[in-house]
Amino acid sequence: MDYTKIELFKSKLENKSKMRKIIFLAIVLCYGTSNLWGENGSRLWLRYEPLPDSLAKSYADKIQKIYFPDSETGRIIDSEFREAFRAMTNKELYLAKKGGEAKSVCFVVDTKMKENYQIQNKTLAKDSYISVTAVDETGLLYGMFHLLRLMQMHENISHLDIHEKPSYERRILNHWDNRDGTIERGYAGSSLWEWGDLPNVLSLRYKDYARANASIGINGTVLNNVNAEAIFISSEYLPKVAALANVFRPYGIKVYLSINCSSPALLGGLDTSDPEDARVRKWWDDKIKEIYDLIPDFGGFLVKANSEGTPGPQDYGRTPVSGANMLGEALKPYGGIVMWRAFVYDPASSDRVKEAYEGFKPLDGLFLDNVIIQVKNGPIDFQPREPFTPLFGAMQKTAVMPEFQITQEYLGQEKQLAYLAPLYQECLQADTYAKGQGSTVAKCTDGTLFPHSITAIAGVANTGNDTNWTGHHFAQANWYCFGRLAWNNRLTPEQIADEWLKMTFSNDPAFVEPVKEMMMESREAIVNYMMPLGLAHLFAWEHHYGPAPWLNIPDTRPDWMPSYYHKADSQGIGFDRTKEGSNAVSQYSSPVSDIYNDINACPENLLLWFHHVPWNHRMSNGKTLWDELCYKYQSGVDAARNFQKIWDQEGSFIDKERFKEVQSNLKTQTRDAILWRDACVLYFQTFSSLPIPSELERSLFDLDIMQKNGANEALYYGMQQQPK
Numbered sequence: 090m091d092y093t094k095i096e097l098f099k100s101k102l103e104n105k106s107k108m109r110k111i112i113f114l115a116i117v118l119c120y121g122t123s124n125l126w127g128e129n130g131s132r133l134w135l136r137y138e139p140l141p142d143s144l145a146k147s148y149a150d151k152i153q154k155i156y157f158p159d160s161e162t163g164r165i166i167d168s169e170f171r172e173a174f175r176a177m178t179n180k181e182l183y184l185a186k187k188g189g190e191a192k193s194v195c196f197v198v199d200t201k202m203k204e205n206y207q208i209q210n211k212t213l214a215k216d217s218y219i220s221v222t223a224v225d226e227t228g229l230l231y232g233m234f235h236l237l238r239l240m241q242m243h244e245n246i247s248h249l250d251i252h253e254k255p256s257y258e259r260r261i262l263n264h265w266d267n268r269d270g271t272i273e274r275g276y277a278g279s280s281l282w283e284w285g286d287l288p289n290v291l292s293l294r295y296k297d298y299a300r301a302n303a304s305i306g307i308n309g310t311v312l313n314n315v316n317a318e319a320i321f322i323s324s325e326y327l328p329k330v331a332a333l334a335n336v337f338r339p340y341g342i343k344v345y346l347s348i349n350c351s352s353p354a355l356l357g358g359l360d361t362s363d364p365e366d367a368r369v370r371k372w373w374d375d376k377i378k379e380i381y382d383l384i385p386d387f388g389g390f391l392v393k394a395n396s397e398g399t400p401g402p403q404d405y406g407r408t409p410v411s412g413a414n415m416l417g418e419a420l421k422p423y424g425g426i427v428m429w430r431a432f433v434y435d436p437a438s439s440d441r442v443k444e445a446y447e448g449f450k451p452l453d454g455l456f457l458d459n460v461i462i463q464v465k466n467g468p469i470d471f472q473p474r475e476p477f478t479p480l481f482g483a484m485q486k487t488a489v490m491p492e493f494q495i496t497q498e499y500l501g502q503e504k505q506l507a508y509l510a511p512l513y514q515e516c517l518q519a520d521t522y523a524k525g526q527g528s529t530v531a532k533c534t535d536g537t538l539f540p541h542s543i544t545a546i547a548g549v550a551n552t553g554n555d556t557n558w559t560g561h562h563f564a565q566a567n568w569y570c571f572g573r574l575a576w577n578n579r580l581t582p583e584q585i586a587d588e589w590l591k592m593t594f595s596n597d598p599a600f601v602e603p604v605k606e607m608m609m610e611s612r613e614a615i616v617n618y619m620m621p622l623g624l625a626h627l628f629a630w631e632h633h634y635g636p637a638p639w640l641n642i643p644d645t646r647p648d649w650m651p652s653y654y655h656k657a658d659s660q661g662i663g664f665d666r667t668k669e670g671s672n673a674v675s676q677y678s679s680p681v682s683d684i685y686n687d688i689n690a691c692p693e694n695l696l697l698w699f700h701h702v703p704w705n706h707r708m709s710n711g712k713t714l715w716d717e718l719c720y721k722y723q724s725g726v727d728a729a730r731n732f733q734k735i736w737d738q739e740g741s742f743i744d745k746e747r748f749k750e751v752q753s754n755l756k757t758q759t760r761d762a763i764l765w766r767d768a769c770v771l772y773f774q775t776f777s778s779l780p781i782p783s784e785l786e787r788s789l790f791d792l793d794i795m796q797k798n799g800a801n802e803a804l805y806y807g808m809q810q811q812p813k
């Protein structure tokens with residue numbers, strides 16, 4: 090759905106004379122969904138552009154009819170496939186009277202299947218047809234989108250034998266959306282959920298949201314912020330939630346809610362929310378019944394308890410087990426689950442990195458089987474690079490699910506291009522050695538090594554009500570790749586980028602190849618100009634966009650200050666987490682712990698995460714640590730500049746709207762990369778007292794101005810320096 094078109098359409102109708110209205114309407118009807126207003130990104134990867142003639146003809150020779158189940162999901166399949174087929178081939182499909190007719194595409198459920206769906210060419214007498222069979226109707230929807238993807242990518246569809254099964258059963262987006270429409274760490278406009286209008290008025294975008302998610306296999310959505318307001322489970326709000334669930338259901342998407350652990354007191358008027366109190370238990374039992382009466386397929390709860398000020402069982406001297414199992418017990422009869430977050434850390438701790446493990450590993454095996462522990466990919470907080478959280482692989486008797494951030498809180502937000510599949514795969518493919526070599530995070534969480542009754546994966550959504558859904562056009566790729574990896578955690582970031590680029594922009598290899606390379610380098614470029622060699626959390630206060638490695642706010646949690654993490658002094662830089670230091674390394678299995686513990690064996694991209702390293706330490710390439718740090722920052726800036734050059738050559742392959750918007754984003758990115766480099770190198774130089782290698786670019790920003798004004802202002806200052 091093209092929202093700009095609708096808005097423009099409305100305003101045109103309001104402002105123009107009757108005659109003009111008629112002419113306008115005629116134009117709209119003639120052009121249908123074509124590019125009347127230019128490309129604005131609203132169609133995501135579901136653009137269904139016209140195919141080259143010969144390909145259109147060959148697809149149209151094979152598929153002339155469609156057969157689908159007579160149900161709501163069946164009709165969605167029919168209309169999506171039919172419209173996509175028409176848009177791509179300019180041909181209409183007839184209705185097949187039964188399954189398996191010659192030259193048809195045939196969608197049929199087979200509940201006995203072991204896979205989720207299959208797509209095959211089948212022969213019938215002399216003719217053939219394409220069979221999509223699935224274990225249920227949602228599987229048919231997935232199979233349909235798979236087939237359309239192949240067509241959008243100009244693939245041969247004559248010898249199909251596709252068998253698909255998801256890596257994780259529950260593939261869930263976490264929206265950090267608030268009731269007032271704001272989104273915590275959201276950079277793409279306001280929330281999609283219009284709580285004021287619900288349940289009676291349903292925005293057109295709800296269906297499009299569900300459709301986009303179904304196209305990448307996402308089957309769950311947590312509607313509200315983990316810093317949860319109790320009101321979302323109130324009797325006033327549940328009908329609104331139910332209205333959304335009704336829209337999402339035919340697309341195979343279940344609704345979940347984040348809850349506030351103090352709800353029994355806040356909503357129920359009790360004098361406690363202690364999970365061991367019988368009145369509290371009864372209150373939750375009743376509430377959960379109320380929810381399931383309205384939403385029979387409700388997914389369950391996401392819980393951020395005793396974390397960054399949220400309430401939880403520890404307020405009453407109880408453990409997370411007590412809180413999680415109380416909810417688990419109440420949800421169990423309905424098939425609901427509890428996703429309990431391990432993102433809990435105490436300001437007094439000497440090493441925040443150790444806390445999830447210390448808090449949850451001792452509880453392994455004590456949770457009910459419908460409770461799953463949701464663990465962030467890294468032990469701090471979605472930094473540009475972190476090692477994997479050691480709870481993966483360590484917690485074996487309790488189900489554990491990875492949580493990734495799709496919204497780019499710490500990776501340039503809506504302004505910078507960072508393709509995150511390499512970050513996700515770096516975590517998923519990291520070897521925990523929990524059960525010997527090959528015990529990847531993926532295998533520890535998808536049921537391969539530790540079978541549990543639930544497997545799940547979550548991504549903090551980057552969607553908002555911006556026309557293009559995600560702010561930066563390339564941020565759509567992160568929504569896309571999260572879904573694809575949740576479906577199949579063995580896909581490579583290159584494969585996914587290839588799919589996304591072809592569907593979203595162009596199939597031309599002269600476009601796809603260089604732009605794919607740029608995407609593949611983009612996350613590393615950000616690591617290099619923000620926090621290379623294992624540095625973390627050098628962000629300016631609260632907004633988490635610009636640099637402020639010098640930040641020191643009195644009377645504020647020390648573990649929210651950059652110096653807590655970088656520990657720069659005249660000797661060196663980095664956090665000593667070896668056996669002689671905080672001993673965080675011991676939370677990993679051997680040999681991972683030994684590798685991280687040894688300054689010479691530790692991967693250099695995590696060196697300063699695990700070691701306090703002297704400035705003159707020799708790196709593997711022979712440079713000193715100080716020189717290497719300077720080179721890394723410069724290489725990040727060089728990469729950003731190079732992205733501009735690559736993109737500038739791609740204008741002729743795509744629409745000018747998206748081309749220009751990305752071009753402007755890349756300019757901002759380069760400018761801000763320079764700011765990051767200057768802020769960090771100049772600040773760390775005050776400790777190392779060493780010169781910046783002579784062949785490297787000189788700084789453009791002054792340290793004292795950046796420190797005095799804060800990085801925000803420095804950024805603005807930078808913007809004013811741009812030639813008009």
Ligand code: BDP
Nearest residue numbers: 273274315316393432470471
């Ligand atoms: C941090 C965000 C904060 C979230 C928190 C969380 O800065 O806004 O509430 O994560 O995951 O990254 O709970």
